[in-house]
Amino acid sequence: MSYDVLSFGDNIGGFPDTLSVCNNVCESFNGGFYGAAIDGFYRDDSLQQQLRYPLGQLNNHGSGFKQLHTEKRVEEFDDVTVFGSGVDERLSTEDVMRVAGQLFIQSSHQGMDGLYVLDCDFNLSFSGLSDEERRDVKLALLLLAAAEKVGYRQYEPASRLLKQCEFMSSKTGNQVQRVVYYFSEALREKIERETGRVSSKPVFNFDESMMRPNPTMLAVHGELPFPQIIQFAGIQAIVENVAKAKRVHIIDLSIKSGVQWTVLMQALASRHESPIELLKVTAVATDGKWLIEGTGKRLLSFARSLGLPFAFKIVMVSDMLDLKEDLFELDAKETVAVYAVTIFRSMLAMPNRLENIMRVIRRINPCLMVVSEVEANHNSPIFVNRFIEALFFCSAYFDCLATCMKWNHENRDIIESMYFGEGIRNTVATEGDERKSRNVKFDVWRAFFIRYGMEEAELSMSSLYQAYLVLKSFACGSFCTLDMNGKCLLVGWKGTPMHSVSVWKFL
Numbered sequence: 278m279s280y281d282v283l284s285f286g287d288n289i290g291g292f293p294d295t296l297s298v299c300n301n302v303c304e305s306f307n308g309g310f311y312g313a314a315i316d317g318f319y320r321d322d323s324l325q326q327q328l329r330y331p332l333g334q335l336n337n338h339g340s341g342f343k344q345l346h347t348e349k350r351v352e353e354f355d356d357v358t359v360f361g362s363g364v365d366e367r368l369s370t371e372d373v374m375r376v377a378g379q380l381f382i383q384s385s386h387q388g389m390d391g392l393y394v395l396d397c398d399f400n401l402s403f404s405g406l407s408d409e410e411r412r413d414v415k416l417a418l419l420l421l422a423a424a425e426k427v428g429y430r431q432y433e434p435a436s437r438l439l440k441q442c443e444f445m446s447s448k449t450g451n452q453v454q455r456v457v458y459y460f461s462e463a464l465r466e467k468i469e470r471e472t473g474r475v476s477s478k479p480v481f482n483f484d485e486s487m488m489r490p491n492p493t494m495l496a497v498h499g500e501l502p503f504p505q506i507i508q509f510a511g512i513q514a515i516v517e518n519v520a521k522a523k524r525v526h527i528i529d530l531s532i533k534s535g536v537q538w539t540v541l542m543q544a545l546a547s548r549h550e551s552p553i554e555l556l557k558v559t560a561v562a563t564d565g566k567w568l569i570e571g572t573g574k575r576l577l578s579f580a581r582s583l584g585l586p587f588a589f590k591i592v593m594v595s596d597m598l599d600l601k602e603d604l605f606e607l608d609a610k611e612t613v614a615v616y617a618v619t620i621f622r623s624m625l626a627m628p629n630r631l632e633n634i635m636r637v638i639r640r641i642n643p644c645l646m647v648v649s650e651v652e653a654n655h656n657s658p659i660f661v662n663r664f665i666e667a668l669f670f671c672s673a674y675f676d677c678l679a680t681c682m683k684w685n686h687e688n689r690d691i692i693e694s695m696y697f698g699e700g701i702r703n704t705v706a707t708e709g710d711e712r713k714s715r716n717v718k719f720d721v722w723r724a725f726f727i728r729y730g731m732e733e734a735e736l737s738m739s740s741l742y743q744a745y746l747v748l749k750s751f752a753c754g755s756f757c758t759l760d761m762n763g764k765c766l767l768v769g770w771k772g773t774p775m776h777s778v779s780v781w782k783f784l
Contacts, residue, residue: 368410369771370452370672370679376406377417378665413453416445420457420668423464428661432468439465448694452675459698460668463705470706494534496688500681502751506759506768507618507778508537509743510736511647514780515614516544517737518645522612523554528605528643530634531620532560535572539579546583556580559590559605566593597630602640615646621722622650625715635729639783645734646781648726652767652774653716655704667704671697673773681753719765719777726781733764734780741766744778 368376406414419442426435439461446458469475498504519525525545527538538558545553558576560569573589580587592604607613615638624631638646653670657663674697682689703714723733741759744766748754758769765779 367407368413370456370676371669371771371773373410373413373453374417374456374669374672377414377421380414381418381421409451412445413451416442416453416457419445420460420464423461424661424664427464427467428664430471432472435464435468439468448698449690452672452679455693456668456672456675459671459693459701460664460705462698463702466702466706493688493691496682496685497692498536500685501677502681502748502754502757503768503776505747506744506757507649507776508540509747510740510766510778511616511618511649511780512537512540512544513740513743514645514647514734514736515541515616517739518614519612521551523551524557524608524611525553525555526557526559526607526611526613528559528561528613528615528638528641530561530615530617532558532562532569532572533618535560535576537616537618538576542576542580542583542585542587546585553585555586555588555611557588557590557606557611559592561592561594561600563594563597566591569593597624597627598633600633600637602637605641607641613641613643615641615643617646618649619651621648622716623713625656625717626710626712635726639729642783644782646731647778648722648781649776649778650719650722651716652718652769652777654718655714655716660705664705667701669773670775671701673770673775677753677756677770677775680756681751718774719762719767719779722777722779723763723765730784731781732784734782735764736766736778736780744768 419438423435423438423442426432426438442457442461443465446454446461448455448458450458466475515527527541529535529538535558542556545556558573560572562569569591573591576589577587590606592600594600594604621631621634624634654666655663655670657666675693678689678692682692700714703712726733744759748757748759751757756771758767758772758774760767760769760774762777765777767774768776768778
């Protein structure tokens with residue numbers, strides 16, 4: 278079977294210049310884009326064992342020392358593997374955390390206290406690391422030692438370690454210093470919460486901010502590869518599945534700025550064999566109605582500029598438990614597709630709402646559901662496990678931001694502080710219902726969707742080629758990785774999976 282491929286103009290091989298097309302659409306649209314998861318402490322008699330478990334898994338992050346995206350000289354020192362720095366080479370932020378983690382494990386095996394380990398060189402003077410990298414590794418060791426003390430509820434020594442972290446880190450320093458700065462802040466807040474010195478703090482409304490057209494989200498869309506890779510691969514799958522449909526109904530469970538639908542509009546408007554009679558987009562939400570209405574107006578204006586018949590609907594419910602299929606204006610003649618980008622993770626703490634959404638979708642029976650989620654495990658009930666997972670994920674992401682947005686300091690700082698900083702704080706410092714920032718990996722989502730009678734569909738070669746085109750169009754694209762987990766596309770940074778894109782159909 279042959280498929281139409283997203284095309285917005287003449288280019289080599291009939292494929293568009295993906296980056297310039299999408300950026301032009303975003304600029305004319307004047308919108309941003311989506312970005313790029315029993316709580317409490319564990320028993321005292323198993324603290325050390327549960328601390329060593331995540332640290333013992335440090336080599337599992339990314340592709341391991343010997344499988345990084347770029348080739349580096351490898352040296353061995355006392356069972357600690359590091360990369361030779363070489364000319365113009367340095368450890369990535371995640372590499373630094375990995376070296377520090379292995380040193381931390383080594384110190385634990387030798388019976389050293391987390392405070393004492395910092396007074397030891399552990400061969401950090403070897404030629405494989407530069408002076409700056411050695412300082413970064415020691416700073417990461419300080420952070421790990423502080424996290425251990427917090428895990429043991431030893432708040433006084435933890436506070437002393439955090440003072441050193443705060444002195445050596447900076448939100449405007451190098452990537453390691455920035456990561457440690459935000460994780461130190463989160464650990465400090467956790468101590469204050471646990472000792473009763475601070476109550477809950479207001480949670481930054483990430484979803485609302487993503488619905489507002491703003492320069493920072495536009496910068497994310499234009500300078501980071503992940504959003505456009507997710508968008509083009511997912512929209513291509515929809516284009517293929519509605520190729521013969523004259524009436525197309527998109528149900529978007531997390532519409533945000535809505536810029537993704539300008540891409541679909543262009544694809545449908547250029548369809549000649551089976552002209553589109555109507556494209557309907559229905560946005561589902563529990564709040565921010567006026568923001569969604571603004572999104573609808575911008576989409577309507579864009580559709581008019583293409584001469585595309587278009588309708589925009591909003592299904593607003595006070596609680597996702599109230600969502601029902603009869604709230605949607607469904608037509609037997611239309612082909613329905615569901616688009617779910619980073620929405621299911623927001624309901625991990627509310628499984629009854631998540632299950633209700635799936636029941637409603639099953640009754641609607643769309644031709645496909647496109648799902649994209651963050652590929653991370655930030656949902657562990659064990660604090661240390663959650664801390665380590667978040668530390669490695671954010672280290673990779675901060676490295677990506679530093680590489681892709683190195684000339685855009687203002688927006689990079691905003692993204693790190695308002696989006697990642699708040700996410701780190703919520704993941705590390707809070708427990709129970711307050712902890713909104715949760716993620717699970719794709720294997721968990723796969724098992725969940727299968728429970729509801731869904732099967733994973735193949736992403737076509739056209740969808741994968743769209744992802745490849747986007748990757749190649751970015752200067753930093755050589756550091757991105759595209760891998761498959763079964764039929765699911767994993768989009769990564771230097772071998773560390775960051776996002777997943779998958780397509781699902783009901784049996």
